[in-house]
Amino acid sequence: MWGGRFAAGPASIMREINASIPFDKRLWKQDIAGSKAHVAMLARQGIVSQADADAISAGLDTIAAEYEASGVPVNLDLEDIHMVTESRLAELIGPVAGRLHTARSRNDQVATDFRLWVRDAIDEVEAGLIGLQRALVARAQDHADAVMPGFTHLQSAQPVTLGHHLMAYYEMVRRDRSRFADARARLNECPLGAAALAGTGFPTDRHMTAAALGFVKPTDNSLDSVSDRDFALDYLMAATQASLHLSRLAEEFIIWASQPFGFVKLPDAYSTGSSIMPQKRNPDAAELVRGHAGRIMGCMTALCMTMKGLPLAYSKDMQDDKPPVFEAHDLLALSIAAMTGMVETVTFRTDRMRGLAESGFATATDLADWLVREGGIPFREAHHITGRAVAAAEEAGVPLDQLPLDRLKAIDDRLDDRVYAVLTVDASVASRKSHGGTAPDQVRARIAQAKEELG
Ligand code: ARG
Numbered sequence: 252m253w254g255g256r257f258a259a260g261p262a263s264i265m266r267e268i269n270a271s272i273p274f275d276k277r278l279w280k281q282d283i284a285g286s287k288a289h290v291a292m293l294a295r296q297g298i299v300s301q302a303d304a305d306a307i308s309a310g311l312d313t314i315a316a317e318y319e320a321s322g323v324p325v326n327l328d329l330e331d332i333h334m335v336t337e338s339r340l341a342e343l344i345g346p347v348a349g350r351l352h353t354a355r356s357r358n359d360q361v362a363t364d365f366r367l368w369v370r371d372a373i374d375e376v377e378a379g380l381i382g383l384q385r386a387l388v389a390r391a392q393d394h395a396d397a398v399m400p401g402f403t404h405l406q407s408a409q410p411v412t413l414g415h416h417l418m419a420y421y422e423m424v425r426r427d428r429s430r431f432a433d434a435r436a437r438l439n440e441c442p443l444g445a446a447a448l449a450g451t452g453f454p455t456d457r458h459m460t461a462a463a464l465g466f467v468k469p470t471d472n473s474l475d476s477v478s479d480r481d482f483a484l485d486y487l488m489a490a491t492q493a494s495l496h497l498s499r500l501a502e503e504f505i506i507w508a509s510q511p512f513g514f515v516k517l518p519d520a521y522s523t524g525s526s527i528m529p530q531k532r533n534p535d536a537a538e539l540v541r542g543h544a545g546r547i548m549g550c551m552t553a554l555c556m557t558m559k560g561l562p563l564a565y566s567k568d569m570q571d572d573k574p575p576v577f578e579a580h581d582l583l584a585l586s587i588a589a590m591t592g593m594v595e596t597v598t599f600r601t602d603r604m605r606g607l608a609e610s611g612f613a614t615a616t617d618l619a620d621w622l623v624r625e626g627g628i629p630f631r632e633a634h635h636i637t638g639r640a641v642a643a644a645e646e647a648g649v650p651l652d653q654l655p656l657d658r659l660k661a662i663d664d665r666l667d668d669r670v671y672a673v674l675t676v677d678a679s680v681a682s683r684k685s686h687g688g689t690a691p692d693q694v695r696a697r698i699a700q701a702k703e704e705l706g
Contacts, residue, residue, distance in 0.1 A: 401416070
């Protein structure tokens, strides 16, 4: 294809290092779409005849049907998806195929194909994340007032509701979706027609190809058009963030499924047994989601490293842009599906959660708040008094709300029997009505809004 200037063919090792067809065959649909838009424009601008354009377009349709039926042939001699397709086109329609590459280069071609691919990937992720949000909202609604211990430092802190806890992940996914939406909006400009790097002397209409491919407009600088991979990095950075959230949720399920916690029973469908210990039910799917987050971040780092030292415009290093994006996308799609499945089917052991919430002095803050509210005591002093009450309860081996009144009075005379009303876990969560707080009423209100957001 570029043989004119060369006397000898490439060494076989050169052929191997140069070829991207083993992975960029994944771009075939986008490559055909880009070529069809390009040749339609060439015809309309009178750069190729309508008859030639029709022959090229029909040939591309035939090739698409072939790829669909039997995959893209991997021929290292032909280097990449662009050349594999063009050479098949020449087999099908003869030398007229050579007119397709007028007024473009593989540099703008691959930039266009890859943008189209990443745009589709974003749409697929968006659909997956919506599914995950729906699952979270449904389970949160079932458990809007199920009390569990809330943790800081993984130590029992204050009671919260399971619905509130699950809705925290809804908010994370909402931000993930907005990052992908930002990435999509920034990506949606068409580099096709920038040609090799400097634009073209042919009277092309870049607005026409941009519109045909669903882009908002053509890109505005031909050098930037062929050298920019921000869209791939935006995707990988958004994917990294999303995978961190999935990994944190996975980690919670792993902890919750452990025997000492026993907060959940993971579904059989997402667990494995041990070949040696018959009692085991291992949270493999969750562990792999946690592991995949590391690999996705690795993909993001890989492309940052590829791009960081490149001068304008195109360098062949940039061919390495695709494997990390493809890998990250496959891992992310799988992770989203696995976490959605787990959220939908996990069994929450709400009795166990409640039992632990009641046993960990989790309402100590409520006692201190009561002293502030009813006794007019400064919070720091109330904190101190409460600390003594907790110590007394610990010594007596009872939860705070079962400590006898005379014991409480011995600590501070301003305590009276009204305080018991705030010491139950249900009273504690019900009282936390501040915006975004864990009170079941607040949680239900946010769930109702979330359902509207999801449509
Ligand atoms: N396979 C190449 C890539 O993925 C296509 C662009 C080739 N351009 C070039 N000037 N060699 O980057």
